[in-house]
Amino acid sequence: MTPSGAPITFAVDAGGTSTRMTVLRGGTAPLDVDLPSVNPSSVGDSTADDGVRDVFAVLRHAAGGDAVEGVFASAAIGGGTLAYWQRAVAAAMHSSGLRGAVHVMNDVDPLLFGAPLRGVGGVLVVGTGSCVLARDGAELLRLGGTEYLASDEGSAFQLGRAGLVAAVRAYDGRGARTAIRDRLERDAGVPVDGLARRLAELPHPKTAVARLATAVTAAWLEDGDDVARGIVEGAVADLADMVRHVSRRLGPLDWVMTGGVVCRCAPFTALLRSVVADRLGQEVTMTLTPDCRRQALSMVAADGSTASHDTPTGAVVVTR
Structure with missing residues (x-):
């Protein structure tokens, strides 16, 4: 492939289970690429480093020698890890020979600061982990997102661990029989x-x-299992409490929801919306989006120049 001069923009959503990338070249269909997770808490530091290099090698091939601008977003990126990820992304870009600018940030930031919220609203992530990021135009509030030992309420991890505990208790006779086991x-x-x-x-x-x-959601939906129902209802209650806490602090907001749990299990999401409305005493707009790539791309202008990257965990890596 040879340089075309066409603007190349991209977005990478490096989640806990997989890494998804979209590459846009003016006038052509989007290129979507799925790769393994590069989150160190999921795969370890060494595998994560190798995975980041693979991401930018794939991007370099897709760009064909053209300069790029885009967003690399991950739940692993935060205030304490931002410098590490700047170095990792810079090393991967240099290794691939890629030219351009990469805006490195937490994967919740594009959902709040990209379209359609543009910095005012709430984001609820319910995937492998969970967290909330919300802003009323002045105050920024973040809940959770400190990994599975301290947070991740309502997440797939919480559901899975609670299901495993219930299954073991059923196995040794301490707990009720459950289809989860x-x-x-x-x-x-x-x-x-x-x-x-x-x-x-x-x-x-x-x-x-x-x-x-x-296994927990299937036991709940397909087997009518009471133990599974209790686990799901507990997870939903934790998530609704997070939304209620934000609403009490910042007032009514429009919300975006993302993550595998809410995007792949419609009954879970319907229950969550119902419980949130009950806790707040009113219906709340909670829009589903599969990941942060569309919002991340909206943060880069069509001509490849930066539109808006004023986010809490934002940093820029540039190679010539």
Whole structure:
């Protein structure tokens, strides 16, 4: 491929389970690429570093020698890790020979500061992990997002871990019988106590535990399981409490929701909307979006110049 001079913009959503990239060249259809996760808490530092280099190697091939501008966003990027990610992205760009500018930020920032919220509203992320970012035009409020030991309420990780605990208690007789156990054992091919030990021995168990969430939601929806229903209702209550806390602090806002749990399980999302409306005493606009790429692309102008990157965790990496 040879340089064309056409503007190349891109957005990378580096999630806990996978990395998704969209590349736009003027006048052509978007190129969507799915790659493994590059989040260190999910895959470890070494694998994450290799994965970031792979992301920019793929981008370099797609750009064909043209300069690029875009956004690299990840839940792993925050105030304490921003400098690390600047270095990692810069090293990957230099390694690939890519020219251009990359705006490095937390993956919630584009959802709040891109279209349509443009900096005023609330973002609720319910995927492998969970968090809230909200702004009323003056005050910025962030809840959660401090990884699975301290936060991630209502997330796939919380659902998966609670389901595993319930299954183990059913196995040893302390808890009620639950279809979650049957589903976990069938999927894993081992008794649930063996599955629990296997997961505990993983160096980075977050993603593997989060995958167990589907057994919980399936037991709830397909088996009518009371234990699963209680776990789901607890997760929804935690998420609704986060929205209520923000609403009390900042007032009524429009919301964007994203993440695998709310985007892939419509009954969970319907229940969440209902509980939020009940807690707040009014209906709340909560728009679903599959990830942050569309919003991230809206933060880069069509001519490749920066439209808006004034975000809490924003930093720019440039190579010539």
